[in-house]
Amino acid sequence: MLAAHKLDSPERLRAHLAQGREVQEMRADGQGGWHWQNLAAGDGLPFEPPPRPPLTSAKPLFFAEREALFRFDGGTFYGCLPEIEPKVLFGVSACDLRALAYQDQFFAQDEHYQRRRRQTLLVGYDCGHSCAGGFCTAVGGSPLVNQTQADLILRRNGHGGWTLLVASQAGAEAIAALALPQAPEDWTAERDADLAQVRAEQGAQAEITAGIAAIQAASVEPERWEALGLRCLGCSGCTSVCPTCSCYAPLEQREEGGALLHERVWDSCLYTGFQKEASSHNPAATAGQRVQRFWYHKFGTAFAERFGAYGCVGCGRCDVVCPGSIGAHGVMTRISRP
Amino acid sequence: MxxxxxxxxxxxxxxxxxLRVEGGxxxxxxxxxxxxxxxxxxxxxxxSNAYAVDPVGRITTPLVREHGELRPAGWDEALTRVAEALRTSLETYGPLGVGVISCARASNEDNYAAQKFARAVLGTHNIDHCARICHSPSVAGLSRTLGSGAMTNSIADLDEAELILVIGADxxxxxxxxGARMLRAQARxxxxxxxxxxxxxxxxxxDMHLQLRLGSNIALLNGLVQIILDNGWENRAFLAKRCEDIEPLSRHLAGITPEQTSRETGVPVEQLIKLARLYSQSKAAFIAYGMGITQFQSGTNNVIAVSNLALVCGQVGRPGTGINPLRGQNNVQGACDMGCLPDVFPGYQKVADASVRAKFADAWGCAMPETPGMTSLGMTKAAAAGQFGCLMILGEDPVQTDPDRNQVAHALAQLDCLVVIEMHLTETAKLADVILPAASFAEKDGTFSNCERRVQRIRRALPPPGQARCDWQILGELARRLGHTGFEWQSAEAVFDEMASLSPIFSAMSYAALDTHHGLQWPCDAEHPQGSPILHQHSFPLGRARLLPVSCVAPAECPDADYPFWFTTHRLHFHYGCGxxxxxxxxxxxxxxxGLLFIHPADAVRLGLAQHQRVRVSSRRGELITRLELSDDLAPGTLAMPYHFREAPCNLLTNDAQDPITRMPELKACAVALEAVDEQAKEEGAHARRP
Structure with a gap:
């Protein structure tokens, strides 16, 4: 059972956590977008989570889209491990936390990722309503933060107040000095009600369920994948915004002075060149094969078993960002049609 | 971050x-x-915008040529050298012997400064930019038929169209x-x-693809109009109210049969009739076209033929309709709007009009030249003839992107001084006497105008690397050294405000208004403070639109026994311009x-050539070695090459036959020969026929 506290204001909690930590929170840019942003000291703006997950998930805060791995001066290799100050991500949704747990497995041995991860306190946020386009409940996820995937869980109560759930030792220590009062007993019932509400809002998501079944049964004909491939422009948008995508490519450039800088940059498996071999043979030579591979990685049985969860958390970002209208819903609808 | x-x-x-910024x-x-x-x-x-502006590989300091080599120099030395070269050239050749090729990738503010510099400081209308080789025929053609050369409607009109007709645009x-929005429109x-x-x-x-023969646009469009007139499908009310007499056009087209059109274009008769009916009977039909219309020696007439089709059916001036040229570069619309053309000042105010010249002479405090200016190809030709002293090129790479690159490089070599303002050491920059380092779009404030005439704000996300500066700052400093005032702007906004105050179509625009509205579409004036998403709703700038008879002209060079293949150029999704x-x-x-040469598999089989085989492609102008990519995108008998790669520069092959009205070169069609080469042959096989 989680410890639960009554919280008078999330802003007070945020200000408390900011002592000794850098705070990042999603903020609107006034142009229609939301971004993770470092808050200035003393920032007192009201905590207002975005109406849907921002295009950029928490992924780049750990798996940087571009970072130096090492430098080679012709004689010696020099590592480029980042120096990370303690920080707190304030108000991460359940889907993004679930994706982060997936990335934690992928990057378990990656010191660049783990340094950032170790220094970050995660404050999750329970969604009381489904976002437009979200389908977390259809892919084994939930709008409620999984207690193993955050340090603290913030939730807005039905009657307007706030509850703070303590999900880890680090979370407990971080708020100990606040001496928050015990929450009323009804918070578990409220969580159940939120889940039911979001389930109802998201509906059956029949095309997602049928699409997953078709992928797992390998019953989608190659022609259908190729028809989808024709709509894939290879823009890399889906893999960039997907919170569980983790592929990267090397970028080596000579610096002034002659040393070689080896960076890694986000890659996309939808590019032709992603798997092209030196002989120019390509195991995924057609766009259809690449689209198929992408979705097998999200819903294929082997991946689900290895990671203990689907590689899709139901955030719906790919639907938003795909110029060919073949995000999750577009693809699943087309492959599940008879 | x-x-x-x-x-x-x-x-x-x-x-x-x-732009996601971290660590500078x-x-x-x-x-x-x-x-x-x-x-x-x-x-x-x-x-991938972030890579384009990466500081690695950027030019970060002025470079001057000394003993044949480029070496770093300070701003003072470099600008002094440029100022001296300009002064000397003006004395030797007069104002027609100097000029500026501005940049369709730079901001409106940079472009405004470039044409003001040419006109006010150098005293010449020798100012142009690469619209010459993309949409100059659109500007010329639509000016003749409607009176305005830009997209008549907005991109959002696709959401309201019943029919979307795409001509010569990938x-x-x-x-x-x-393209994505077109597919969404189709889905609805x-x-x-x-x-x-x-x-x-x-x-x-x-829903339908008309795979016409290369260069038969006018035959096809004329044929469609004739089918429409023959069947009485034209919009008579629109023709009566909004257009000049259709009689000359209908006389010109009379007697053309669908069968004849089919023979000339290779498009089946039933497709012609079906499209003629669909287009004329749609409640709202949106035409989008690209370089497949403009890059021909008949480019302007091709545009006129498109315009005729739209006017005859009254598919202009309403939501979901329009004649919509898709422009190639981020700010090619803006470079035109800013007057980086030899015949117009900012806002398309004509150089030929004495009252306009007087207005700018008054505003800029110096006399405006009367002599018309030269186009970019005109300037390079003058250079080749030894009649041009100093050329300034801002962020363009004509050596790679203009037709017949040997000619271009040869011409630039004849200049007394070539000045290039650039971010990267392009093929053109390598020939420069002075290179001045430019700031990228991520390093400056300003505006870009997209193809639907929307002026939008760009914002400085980080400082320029090294000593790089904005083009307008560089030109301002140069103007000062040449003894001119009027370039002392303290911000991009000040440049924009000066431009808007002199250009009626921008008169109600300001940075604040652009911020509020996600950009504004010109004309934006007291009458249209919210801008103009749709042009020509009640009348045309010409009053009534004109239906001009045009005839199909074959490309200047067609396949023959020596050069048996059609050759065309195109672009790839992953690349842009010179790369x-x-x-x-x-x-x-x-x-x-x-570098890739696209070939139909049937042609490859016929010649015994395989995927990725090394081949030599040659035309009357040059030859190069590249690799084959088998693709049924093309009809048999036609080869195609993208122009992004300096390793296989397809413009060694292309023809510089030109549209007589706009000097648009015929980049889309010429004749070539093809042969297999030994795998061991030297990679650098590209060279010209002429020295």
């Missing part, structure tokens, strides 16, 4: 991007959610977010028809081998 809203620096669609570097890009044009999406180029590859029920000699992605997804920006992305660079 923080995110700075800006506009993509690639094509003319004008998508909203957020743009490390990534994301689409701007809710942007009216891109609606929260981007193409492969858009997502939209999903080159204007991907417009609009019909999509593509006219193109190549089976493009969009052609494959369209100086896209090829800095390791991911985009990985996508395509550096």
């Amino acid at each position: 923080h995110t700075v809203p800006s506009i993509c620096a690639y094509c003319g669609v004008g998508c909203g991007v957020g 570097r743009v490390i990534g890009v994301e689409p701007q959610a809710g942007h009216p044009v891109s609606q929260g999406q981007l193409c492969a180029k858009g997502w 939209v999903t590859e080159n204007h991907a977010m417009i 029920g609009a019909r999509l028809v593509v006219i193109d000699p190549r089976k493009t992605r969009l052609a494959r997804l369209a 100086s920006m896209t090829r800095k992305s390791p991911l985009l660079e990985r996508e395509t081998p550096a």
Whole structure:
């Protein structure tokens, strides 16, 4: 059972956590977008989570889209491990936390990722309503933060107040000095009600369920994948915004002075060149094969078993960002049609 | 990390991007959610904007040529040298012997400064930019028929169209977010028809594809209009109320039969009749066209033929309709709007009009020349003839992107002084006497105008690397050294305000208004303070629109026994222009081998050639070695090459036969020969026939 506290204001909690930590929170840019942003000291703006997950998930805060791995001066290799100050991500949704747990497995041995991860306190946020386009409940996820995937869980109560759930030792220590009062007993019932509400809002998501079944049964004909491939422009948008995508490519450039800088940059498996071999043979030579591979990685049985969860958390970002209208819903609808 | 809203620096669609900045570097890009044009999406180029502005590989200090080599120099030395070269050239050749080629990739503010510099400081109308080789025929053709050369409607009109007709444009590859919107329109029920000699992605997804023979645009469009008139499908009310007499056009077309059109174009009769009916009977039909219309020696007439079709059916001036040229570069619309053309001042105010000259002479405090200026090709030809002293080129690479590159390089070598303002050491920059380092779009404030006439703000996300500066600052400093005032702007906004105060079509625009409205579309004046998403709703700038008879002219060079293949050029989704920006992305660079020749599999089989085989392609102008890519995108008998790769520069082959009205070269059609070469043959096989 989680410890639960009554919280008078999330802003007070945020200000408390900011002592000794850098705070990042999603903020609107006034142009229609939301971004993770470092808050200035003393920032007192009201905590207002975005109406849907921002295009950029928490992924780049750990798996940087571009970072130096090492430098080679012709004689010696020099590592480029980042120096990370303690920080707190304030108000991460359940889907993004679930994706982060997936990335934690992928990057378990990656010191660049783990340094950032170790220094970050995660404050999750329970969604009381489904976002437009979200389908977390259809892919084994939930709008409620999984207690193993955050340090603290913030939730807005039905009657307007706030509850703070303590999900880890680090979370407990971080708020100990606040001496928050015990929450009323009804918070578990409220969580159940939120889940039911979001389930109802998201509906059956029949095309997602049928699409997953078709992928797992390998019953989608190659022609259908190729028809989808024709709509894939290879823009890399889906893999960039997907919170569980983790592929990267090397970028080596000579610096002034002659040393070689080896960076890694986000890659996309939808590019032709992603798997092209030196002989120019390509195991995924057609766009259809690449689209198929992408979705097998999200819903294929082997991946689900290895990671203990689907590689899709139901955030719906790919639907938003795909110029060919073949995000999750577009693809699943087309492959599940008879 | 923080995110700075800006506009993509690639094509003319004008998508909203957020530049993700960390540690003094743009490390990534994301689409701007809710942007009216891109609606929260981007193409492969858009997502890779960060690499294009990376400081590695940038020119960060002025460079001057000494004993044949470029060496770093301070701003003072470099600008002194440029000022001296300009002074000497003006004395030797007069104002017609100096000029500026401005940049369709730079901001409106940079372009305004460039034409003001040419006109006020150098005293010449020798100012042009690369619109010459993309949409100068659109400007000329639509000016003749309607009175205004820009997209008549907005990208959002696709959402209201019942029929979308794409002519000679590979939209999903080159204007991907417009292509995406077309596909969404099709999904909601609009019909999509593509006219193109190549089976493009969009052609494959369209409801109908008319795969016409290369260079038969006018035959096809005339044929369609004649079918419409023959069947009485024309919009008589619109013709009566909005157009001049149709009689000369109908007399010109009389007697053309669908069978004849089919023979000339290779398009089946039933497709012709079906499209003629669909287009004329649609409640709202949107025409989009690209380089497949303009890059011909008949480019202007091709545009006029498109305009005739739209006017006869009254598909102009309403939501969901229009004649819509898709412009190639992020700010080619703006470079035109700013008057970086030899015949117009900012806002398309004509140089030939004495009262306009007087107005600018008054505003800028110096006399305005009367002598007309030269186009960019005119300037290079004058250089080749030894009649040109000093040319300044801002951010363009004519050596790689203009036709017949040997001629261009030869011409530039004849100059007394070539000055290039650039971010990268392009093929053109390598020939320069002085290179001045330019700031990228991520390093400056300003505005870009997209192809639907929307002026949008770009914002400085980080300082320029090294000593790089904005073009308008460089030109201002140079003007000061040449003894001119009027270039002392303290900000990009001040440049914009000066421009807007002198250009009626921009008179109600300000940075504040642009911020509030996600950009504004010109004309934006006291009468249209919210801008003008749709032009020509009640009348045309000419009053009544003109229907001008035009006839099909074959390309200047057609296949024969020596050069048996048609040859055309195109672009790839992953690359842009000369590749100086896209090829800095390791991911985009990985996508395509550096240079490819597309060939139909049937032709390859006939000649015994295999996928990726090394071949020599030759035309009357030059030859190069590249590799084959088998693709049924093309009709048999036609070969195609993208122009992004310096390793296989297809403009060694292209023809510089020109549209007589705009000097647009015929980049889309010439004749070539093909032969297999030994795998061991030297890679650098590209050379010219002429010295």
